Amino acid sequence: MYKFAVDMADRVASRRGTANNFFLTVNAALTAFIGILGGAVQRQSNDLISDRFSAVIIAVVGIVFSLTWWVLLRSYRDLSQAKWDVIARIEDRLAIRPFQDEWKVLKAEQPRGLRGRYIELSVVERVVPIIFLILYIALAVRIGTA
Secondary structure: OHHHHHHHHHHHHHHHHHHHHHHHHHHHHHHHHHHHHHHHHHHOOOOOHHHHHHHHHHHHHHHHHHHHHHHHHHHHHHHHHHHHHHHHHHHOOOOOOHHHHHHHHHHOOOOOOOOOOOOOHHHHHHHHHHHHHHHHHHHHHHHHOO
């Protein structure tokens, strides 16, 4: 059962990574496209109302994508936490506890990261959708008022 639980947790992590790659690729492409379209709008401001509107709509789509990404990451984080909690309960009955011991080492007071301790991947990956969200809002405002 332990091996099965660890394998399932690994599969969730793999699906999470695939989702991150998908959303990062789509957001990078949307951002680049908005930048290109926005540049064209600023260079030829006479009859490009539809291009400006299109750029703002694409930015709104990007906002929705960023929010969806953030919510999906939260769901994966909750699912992973539940799986690792179950694994920890199984380890409590075993002679060795490799995953619990690993977390103890990572969370020990050793100088690491920006805050002086290990920074979990889930903390880092939550910031990226927020950065894209802010970027899309800034692009929509900039292009909408250009």
